[in-house]
Amino acid sequence: MCLALPARIVELTGPETARIDLSGVxxxxxxxxxxxxxxxxxxxxxxxxxxxxxxxDEAQRTLExxxxxxxxxxxxx
Amino acid sequence: MKxxxxxxxxxxARTLAAAIAREVRPERRYHLMEFCGGHTHAISxxxxxxxxPGSVEMVHGPGCPVCVLPIGRIDNAIELARDRGVVLCTxxxxxxxxxxxxxxxxxxxxxGADVRMIYSCADALRIARDEPRREVVFFAIGFETTTPxxxxxxxxxxxTGLANFSVFCNHVLTPAAxxxxxxxxxxxxxxxxxxxxxxxxxHVSTVIGxxxxxxxxxxxxxxxxxxxxxxxxxxxxxxxxxxxxxxxRAEVENEFTRAVTREGNAKAKGLVAxxxxxxxxxxxxxxxxxxxxxxxxxxxxxxLDAERRYGIAYRPVPDHKxxxxxxxxRGVKRPADCKVFGTACTPENPLGSCMVSSEGACAAHYAYxxxxxxxxxxxxxx
Amino acid sequence: xxxxxxxxxxxxxxxxxxxxxxxxxxxGSGGRAMAQLIEELFxxxxxxxxxxxxxxxxxxxxxxxxxxxxxxxxxxxxxFFPGGDIGCLSVHGTINDVAxxxxxxxxxxxxxxxxxxxxxxxxxxxxxxMAAASREAGxxxxxxxxxxxxxxxxxxxxxxTTGVGVVREGVDVRGDRARPGDRVLVxxxxxxxxxxxMSLRENLxxxxxxxxxxAALHGLVGAMLDAVPGLRVLRxxxxxxxxxxxxxxxxxxxCGLVLDEAAIPVRPEVEAACELLGLDALYVANExxxxxxxxxxxxxxxxxxxxxxxxxxxxxxxxxxxxxxxxFVQMDTRFGGRRVVDWLTGxxxxxxx
Numbered sequence: 001m002c003l004a005l006p007a008r009i010v011e012l013t014g015p016e017t018a019r020i021d022l023s024g025v026x027x028x029x030x031x032x033x034x035x036x037x038x039x040x041x042x043x044x045x046x047x048x049x050x051x052x053x054x055x056x057d058e059a060q061r062t063l064e065x066x067x068x069x070x071x072x073x074x075x076x077x
Numbered sequence: 078m079k080x081x082x083x084x085x086x087x088x089x090a091r092t093l094a095a096a097i098a099r100e101v102r103p104e105r106r107y108h109l110m111e112f113c114g115g116h117t118h119a120i121s122x123x124x125x126x127x128x129x130p131g132s133v134e135m136v137h138g139p140g141c142p143v144c145v146l147p148i149g150r151i152d153n154a155i156e157l158a159r160d161r162g163v164v165l166c167t168x169x170x171x172x173x174x175x176x177x178x179x180x181x182x183x184x185x186x187x188x189g190a191d192v193r194m195i196y197s198c199a200d201a202l203r204i205a206r207d208e209p210r211r212e213v214v215f216f217a218i219g220f221e222t223t224t225p226x227x228x229x230x231x232x233x234x235x236x237t238g239l240a241n242f243s244v245f246c247n248h249v250l251t252p253a254a255x256x257x258x259x260x261x262x263x264x265x266x267x268x269x270x271x272x273x274x275x276x277x278x279x280h281v282s283t284v285i286g287x288x289x290x291x292x293x294x295x296x297x298x299x300x301x302x303x304x305x306x307x308x309x310x311x312x313x314x315x316x317x318x319x320x321x322x323x324x325x326r327a328e329v330e331n332e333f334t335r336a337v338t339r340e341g342n343a344k345a346k347g348l349v350a351x352x353x354x355x356x357x358x359x360x361x362x363x364x365x366x367x368x369x370x371x372x373x374x375x376x377x378x379x380x381l382d383a384e385r386r387y388g389i390a391y392r393p394v395p396d397h398k399x400x401x402x403x404x405x406x407r408g409v410k411r412p413a414d415c416k417v418f419g420t421a422c423t424p425e426n427p428l429g430s431c432m433v434s435s436e437g438a439c440a441a442h443y444a445y446x447x448x449x450x451x452x453x454x455x456x457x458x459x
Numbered sequence: 460x461x462x463x464x465x466x467x468x469x470x471x472x473x474x475x476x477x478x479x480x481x482x483x484x485x486x487g488s489g490g491r492a493m494a495q496l497i498e499e500l501f502x503x504x505x506x507x508x509x510x511x512x513x514x515x516x517x518x519x520x521x522x523x524x525x526x527x528x529x530x531x532x533x534x535x536x537x538x539f540f541p542g543g544d545i546g547c548l549s550v551h552g553t554i555n556d557v558a559x560x561x562x563x564x565x566x567x568x569x570x571x572x573x574x575x576x577x578x579x580x581x582x583x584x585x586x587x588x589m590a591a592a593s594r595e596a597g598x599x600x601x602x603x604x605x606x607x608x609x610x611x612x613x614x615x616x617x618x619x620t621t622g623v624g625v626v627r628e629g630v631d632v633r634g635d636r637a638r639p640g641d642r643v644l645v646x647x648x649x650x651x652x653x654x655x656x657m658s659l660r661e662n663l664x665x666x667x668x669x670x671x672x673x674a675a676l677h678g679l680v681g682a683m684l685d686a687v688p689g690l691r692v693l694r695x696x697x698x699x700x701x702x703x704x705x706x707x708x709x710x711x712x713x714c715g716l717v718l719d720e721a722a723i724p725v726r727p728e729v730e731a732a733c734e735l736l737g738l739d740a741l742y743v744a745n746e747x748x749x750x751x752x753x754x755x756x757x758x759x760x761x762x763x764x765x766x767x768x769x770x771x772x773x774x775x776x777x778x779x780x781x782x783x784x785x786x787f788v789q790m791d792t793r794f795g796g797r798r799v800v801d802w803l804t805g806x807x808x809x810x811x812x
Contacts, residue, residue, distance in 0.1 A: 003115060003737045003811055004222065004280045004306065006080040006336075023078050023731035026666040030199060033225050033345045042080060044283055044336050045735075047168070047811050048197030049226045051345065052283045052336050059080055059335040066089050066309055069096040069316060078731055087795045094795075114812055124796020143812055169808035196663050196736070196809065223811065308794050436812060444801045 004046035006054045009039050020045060080335070084307030085123070093312040094128040100319050107133045108271050109318055110408055112255060113278035114141030114436030115306055121441045123308040133315065136408040137438035139254055140278055142219045142247075143170045144430040144437040145361045145406070148394040150247055151176040154216050157245065158182070158190035161387055164208065166201035167216040169194045174433050175426075177394055198230040205234070205242035214383045215244045222280040224248045224372065225345035228352040231374065231381050245383040246374050249359065251281050252289045253370035257361075258407050259297050272408055274318040276311065277303035279333055286341025290329045298327040305333040352378055360393055362430040363402035397422075400429035405438050412442040419443060471495040480579040487573065487607030500583060501571075501603060504590040509601035517601035519566055524625035529556035533618040538585065541655045542670030545618055546588035548746060551675045552697070553622040554596055558677040559693040559749065561632035561684060562624035567593060569603040569620050574613030585616065596675040598622070629688050636691035637712035642758040643778040646679060646749040646771045647672070649701055650729040653743030663736065663809060669728050674747030679770045683751060686764035692752035695745070702741040702800045704750055705788045715783020718790040718800065722777045736809035741800060743807070752780065 007020035009031075016032040020043070031037045031050045043050035101107060111117055117137045120126065126135065139145050151174055158165035165182070172183045172194060186192040191211075195201055198215050205213035217227045227244060234242045255275065277290055282303045290301040300321035304314035314332045321328060331337050352375060359371030374382035383389065396402060400422070401415035412418050412431065422428040424440055431439035469475070471491060477500070485492035502510045509517040533549040543551075550567065557564040569589065573582065593600050651672040658667050676695065684690060692712070696704040701723075709716050725740050733740045747770065753761050758776055765771030778790075788800045 004283075005078075005734055008079070022735060023727040024668065025728050025731040025735060027664075027735070030197075030226075030229065032229050033342060033348070035344060044280065046222050046280060047226055048199055049229070051222065051225070051280060052342055054080060055335045056080075062305075062310075062313075062332070062335055063083055066093060066313055069093050069313065078727070078734065081734070085794055087793055090795045122798060123792050123794040124798040125794075127796035141812060168811045170810045170812050172808060194808070196811075219811065434812060435810070444799065 004044050004051060006042045007045050009037055009041045009043060012037070012039060018050070081307065084305065084309045086309065089309055090128060090312060093309065093316060097133065097312070097316050097319060098130045100316065100323065101130050101132050102323060105132065107319055107322060108136055108273050108408070109133065109276060109315060110136040110138045110258075110272050110274075111276040111311070112138035112140040112251065113276070113281070114144070114434065115279065116276055116304065116311055117141070117438065117441050118436045119306065119308050119311055121444065125308055125311060128312070129315065133319070136272065137405075137441065138258070138275075138408065139361070139364060139406040140220065140251065141434050141436045142223070142249055143174060143434040145249065145254075145363060146171070146174065146218060146247055146430075147360045147362045148176050148396075149360070149392050151182065152394065153389050153391060154245060155180055155182060155185045155190065157214050157383065157387060157389070158192050159185050159188070161212070162191070163212040163214045164191045164193060164204060165214050165216055166193050166195045166198075166204060168196075168218065170434060171216060171218060198226050202230055202233060202239065202242060205239055209241055211241060213242050215242070216247070217244050218247045220249055220251050220278070220281045221284045224349050224353070225284060225342070228348040231352050231378055232348065234381055235378065243381050243383040243386050244374065245389070246353070246372060248353070248372040249361070250370050250372070251278060251285070252292070253367055254361070254364070255293055257364055257367045257370070259293065259299070272299065273322050274300040274302070276314050276318070277301045277329075279304060279306045279310070279336070282333065282337045282341065284342050284345050287329050287331045287337055287339050288341070294327045294329050300327050300330070302330045303333050303337055305336065362396065363406040365403070396430070397428040402429035402431045402439075405431050412439040415439070469495070469499060471499075475499045475579060477579050477583045482573045482575060482577040482579065482582065482607055484575055484607055484609070487605065493605070497605065500579070500586055501605070504586045505593065505600045506590075507599045507601065509599065515602075517566070519601065519623075521565070522625055524627060527557050527560045527562035527624045527626055528621065529553055529560065530619065530621040531556060533620070534614060535656070536614055537656070537659050538581065538615055540659055540671055542652075543673040543746075544585055544588050545616065546585035547592035548671075548673050549618040549620045550589050550592035550596065550598075551673050551746060553620040554598055554675045554677055555695045557622045557624040558680040559632065559695050560624070560626065561630040561680070561690070561693065562626040563681070564596070564598045564622050564624040564677050567598055567600045567620055567622045569600050569618060571603070571605040572613055572617040573605060573607045574615055575607055575610040577615050582616065592675065596677065598675075598677075627684070630684055630690070632690055632693045634692055634694065634708050634711035635713075637708055637714055637752045637780045638691070638754075639714055639780050639782045640755050641691060641752050641780040642755055642776050643705070643716060643718070643780065644751045644753070644758070644761060644765065644774060644776050645701065645724065646676070646751070646765055647747075647773040648724045648726045648729065649696070649745055649748065650725055650733065650740035650743035652746040653700070654729045654732045656744075657736065658732070665732065665735065667728055667732060669726065669732065672745060672747035674770055676747065676749055676770060679749065679765065679768045682764050682768045683761060687753055687757045687761045689757065690751060690753050690761070692750070694750050696748060696750055697746060698744050699803050700740070700742040700744060701750065702739070702788065703803055705800070706802050708750075708752065709786045709788050712780070713786060715781045715786055716778055716788045717781055718778035718788070720790050720793045722775050724773045724775050737811070738807055738809060742803050
């Protein structure tokens with residue numbers, strides 16, 4: 001359930017609102033559930049609300065984890 | 078789309094598929110339940126089953142808040158719109174769910190009820206502000222992902238003194254449902270479900286964190302891997318579960334580290350705790366009464382609680398006699414095992430909860446898996 | 460002829476107030492008000508020899524060949540959207556219906572059901588758009604009708620257009636002609652129209668530069684038939700999108716189809732909008748695109764002819780017809796697995812789950 005997507009914050013439009021961009025589609029959403037949001041951050045958006053920030057370092061690490069899957073469980077530990 | 082497309086890469090999928098195939102032990106099967114409807118959808122949409130070895134079977138869990146919404150609650154929503162003349166704001170997912178008397182919210186709308194499809198509960202607030210002479214009710218559904226926005230809407234309505242707005246609350250809880258699957262007496266009567274592990278929901282976990290799942294891992298000795306929403310996330314999670322099962326471990330692991338922490342979103346959880354409290358029991362379609370599995374609005378916000386405001390009386394409505402959704406939601410039977418699957422019960426005319434939403438086990442199998450079973454020589458996983 | 464003040468003289472006394480006037484019941488009652496509406500708004504905009512004769516119908520000269528007729532009812536809401544409006548949509552839609560039968564569209568008829576209270580300014584805008592589309596396509600509106608319904612019984616305006624055309628010799632384009640081995644082509648990016656409309660729907664609003672792709676495709680079809688006269692199937696994937704159209708063809712031709720997801724052209728913005736709303740672009744409406752099925756040896760020539768035309772620049776081969784007693788439409792996903800692309804269960808709705 002819970003269709004949610006990572007989208008980039010392109011503008012802070014109010015104390016608790018921001019505009020996100022997803023491949024050129026823009027929408028104003030609420031950031032009331034997340035603190036310290038800045039332009040350029042990525043947030044996970046669900047029903048018009050940001051739920052959390054996306055940790056870009058972790059995202060990179062996860063992609064590397066996928067790539068190393070071929071090396072076996074020891075390498076992934 | 079950044080942070081989306083990279084997690085859908087086909088070449089990486091093949092690497093992960095090969096790893097899974099290499100690590101499954103030949104002498105055993107792996108029954109893994111993906112709790113979340115979004116994961117069910119991803120598995121179907123990307124044809125993930127084609128990439129898994131035959132010994133890995135994905136069992137679709139009850140993590141679809143539309144599927145598990147009892148008919149009686151939809152009847153209540155229709156009543157509010159049709160008989161009490163409110164503007165009923167709802168997410169589109171509920172519009173076509175069949176309720177009593179051959180009605181649905183869509184059909185009630187066709188007969189003149191003011192039912193409005195919205196994308197966000199903020200839209201319901203806006204409608205209430207724009208139409209001060211109408212009573213506006215927001216039909217709130219969803220697991221823990223969707224609950225914080227509802228909490229915000231209620232707090233906003235209170236803060237601005239919005240007098241014509243209320244919420245019909247049907248929010249349900251993930252850990253309670255998982256517990257119920259693992260331990261309810263009916264499940265024991267039907268035979269222990271041979272579930273080896275769980276893929277934990279992605280976005281619910283961004284809110285509640287990974288901590289709540291530690292209970293299952295410990296108490297029931299079942300591994301849980303929280304997985305992101307994209308197909309590579311699901312495959313990686315399956316690999317991690319296979320490893321845990323092979324090594325006899327039962328831990329909570331987090332694959333979705335880019336969005337999930339152990340504590341989750343404290344701010345969101347705090348807002349939910351401010352507005353909602355646990356119901357002692359709540360009926361889940363297909364699962365029966367599940368204790369401490371759903372939320373109600375606290376009495377401090379009684380004026381914003383549609384159930385109290387309109388004196389809504391809940392009348393349970395049993396499912397069709399031949400419906401096997403209960404067993405399917407618990408992973409004991411498969412859609413194809415149901416006598417009415419694909420005949421009397423189809424996506425156009427769903428008899429039970431599993432066929433209602435596109436992520437329900439039966440709807441997913443009907444849309445994506447049916448052809449696989451029809452093709453001779455192919456495995457049937459869906 | 461304009462008078463001293465620069466206003467057109469009307470033989471009905473005062474000219475139509477196209478700025479502030481509204482449709483009322485007299486405009487549909489058959490009397491002078493209706494005649495004025497027809498003359499000063501409709502006929503003036505469409506202006507051709509047929510309409511100038513002022514008869515109830517039009518006598519048409521038809522070139523030799525088999526006659527094709529098609530009709531379309533248009534109820535789109537909102538009436539005005541990025542890239543078009545109900546007016547040009549209704550002209551393009553029927554021209555395309557005739558064209559995908561392999562026919563050259565020749566004439567159009569247009570019927571309007573107007574809601575009492577509808578602003579004449581909007582009606583004038585719609586009719587002007589229709590007239591422009593008709594002129595640009597070279598297909599005149601030769602006859603029409605208008606009625607008015609009470610306020611609340613319409614959605615502003617409903618338009619029905621009917622078109623006739625003639626199929627050239629040797630062309631046989633039908634939904635049941637697909638054969639195993641044939642190639643499936645699309646003329647361009649999918650989902651543009653549906654997303655453009657949805658971006659304006661209350662409660663779903665998002666900002667996007669996506670415009671409806673509404674266009675008259677008979678020129679493109681002509682180029683395609685010139686290159687491949689033996690073209691088997693042509694259809695325009697409107698409501699229900701590519702997926703619905705292909706399921707229809709699979710059923711008519713009693714065969715299966717396999718698509719290659721990576722080959723299907725979709726604009727990144729359209730893809731993003733679909734992701735946000737939980738929609739599948741394969742099921743989203745198009746109003747300026749074609750699906751074509753041809754013999755495998757003709758695919759390259761067909762693709763080249765399509766890409767050479769301005770409305771087919773992003774044409775692509777997206778799949779193949781196969782033997783399949785189940786008549787499934789399947790797709791090899793970008794991810795590597797295969798899935799079925801089933802019939803839609805009612806209109807696709809956005810979802811949160």
